[in-house]
Amino acid sequence: MNELIIKIGPLFWVLSVLAVYALAVVAERILYFHRIQINTGDFLRGISKLVNAGKTDEARHEASILPEPAARVVSSVLAHAGLRREELRTVAEDSVQMEVFQIERNIRGLLVVATVSPLIGVLGTIQGLVGFYSQPGVLEGKAPTLAMSDAVYQALLS
Incomplete structure (x- = not known):
């Protein structure tokens, strides 16, 4: 395992940090959605009954x-x-916008990780291929097979 980490180089640590961040965001979002999970239909029916009965304060408390x-x-x-x-509709729309912001929290960071991680992998592949072509004799077709396979192996690992 240590050999793989050494062959991949410093990009391994960058990818590892991004992976840990992504896992933390996914775990946090799963816990958030699990915590807020209720039966919305039953909730709204109960609130509607309270409001129709004139118990607005009790509905607000619930x-x-x-x-x-x-x-x-x-x-x-x-x-x-x-x-x-119309004013209530505006209040509801403003409140919904605030809730959408709360629901989408940390999702942009996850989007950045999902966008940047493959690019870092491609950078590692390019780094390995540059290492392959920078070996003496590669361009003349006289490179040792072991050195060539080692450079290609590093490119594939990334």
């Missing part, structure tokens, strides 16, 4: 104690219950 994005949107709409329908 919505505020849940960690789910839909509950926070409902809570913000219920906090402005006295507004007109």
